């Protein structure tokens with residue numbers, strides 16, 4: 414063990430255990446070993462140099478290992494206290510449900526953990542109490558851990574001398590689990606979870622106890638939340654099934670939430686959903702502000718909101734998918750769930766919310782629905798942007814903008830842990846290249862139109878670019894708000910150059926797309942409606958009057974093709 418300089422709880426200097434010279438460093442392995450018995454921490458072992466420590470190791474080793482193990486026992490007791498708080502277990506039930514967990518927790522620390530029934534004095538009479546006897550593997554020493562108050566544990570010899578009146582029985586760990594039956598649902602949930610809890614910690618739950626102080630606290634919190642969510646989801650399921658209410662089917666039955674192979678839970682159309690239908694309007698269960706916060710700060714924000722919610726809602730939150738469950742360094746589960754499931758409060762917004770239903774919607778690059786935040790309602794709305802057949806999955810897009818295939822997949826993998834296999838992604842190399850070229854061109858067109866210069870300097874070229882965008886979007890199978898934006902671009906070109914007639918038509922098309930993806934009551938639809946009704950009130954109107962045309966000059970009686978030619982100012986039209 415390296416000598417350590419840091420310890421504030423004990424005097425900082427002493428005599429070197431090897432040579433008796435004055436020394437300021439002490440063995441880091443046993444430093445901070447807990448106090449017990451007389452309440453005093455064990456004496457620190459000082460060394461003046463690393464050489465002295467090395468020379469003294471054979472003498473110090475046994476004591477050091479013992480003290481290190483005691484540190485682990487005390488931490489294990491902290492873990493047990495936290496676990497008991499989660500399930501609010503009655504003490505007599507503790508031995509039943511904790512058996513499997515304790516086996517894992519004390520692996521490599523204890524040779525045996527036994528279930529003891531002690532008789533203790535109680536108000537002039539006696540009562541029985543369940544206690545764990547933990548016999549260490551590093552020394553012939555045992556500790557008593559009372560599940561009702563696990564921390565601090567007591568040395569076994571002190572416990573039987575001072576606390577216990579008599580020991581009624583000592584049974585192997587798991588004895589009561591197997592003889593007492595009638596395990597409650599929370600216990601069953603925990604037992605089901607143990608294998609996963611251990612597997613996600615590299616098969617060694619005990620490693621939790623060996624972490625640094627700050628990592629230990631964080632990991633303990635993570636464990637507790639994991640266990641709480643498992644217990645909560647089980648009781649939620651049981652409550653639902655006991656009431657015979659199918660899980661998460663809304664009254665209007667537009668969708669079901671059910672698992673799909675390889676995708677976890679998913680939202681599936683309960684019947685035919687026509688394009689433009691509002692599938693769901695949902696208030697956020699949790700809101701996450703956009704300003705940057707460290708995971709601990711975000712955790713605090715989320716858990717304080719959760720604590721104000723009904724228990725059933727809290728449970729549902731913890732059933733949401735957590736892509737960051739095994740992240741290193743660890744991320745608190747509440748935060749991992751938020752990162753996996755948050756939907757933004759508006760286009761490019763950094764703040765967002767967690768929605769118990771909408772957060773179940775999976776991604777597709779050929780999504781058939783769009784999410785939109787309606788600030789005045791304070792609700793997230795999901796609209797069908799294509800007709801959706803009964804039984805088809807309802808999907809949205811998890812990305813903004815026009816990203817080529819590799820960028821999309823890299824994002825899905827790192828942020829969400831999946832590979833998209835939709836019809837746009839699973840194509841031949843040549844089709845993929847065509848698609849990537851289109852997407853790059855779309856980015857270019859967006860930038861060129863968006864810089865504002867071309868709108869007045871080269872309006873016709875700009876109008877052509879807006880039309881090209883619409884064609885590429887159509888070829889790429891993209892609809893929804895991207896189409897509305899392209900029509901808005903065309904509107905701006907027309908109105909900036911004084912053409913109210915064309916501006917009116919573009920605004921009408923933009924409005925129709927906005928209504929389809931965000932509803933009549935959305936802010937975007939309201940803006941587009943205003944543009945359509947009073948194009949001349951737009952701030953860009955008359956920047957130039959190159960194309961001056963009154964609003965009433967929209968031609969009538971033209972064929973569709975002739976009308977489009979007029980609209981886009983193709984040759985021979987004005």
Ligand SMILES: C[S@@+](CC[C@H](N)C(=O)[O-])C[C@H]1O[C@@H](n2cnc3c(N)ncnc32)[C@H](O)[C@@H]1O
Pocket residue numbers: 675676677678679733734736753754772773774775776777828829830831832833834
């Ligand atoms: C917001 S959640 C969606 C609901 C989630 N499937 C569930 O079980 O709760 C995001 C997670 O869903 C999964 N997911 C989303 N889209 C997917 C897709 N296209 N293919 C596979 N998994 C997907 C990923 O595990 C992702 O981390």
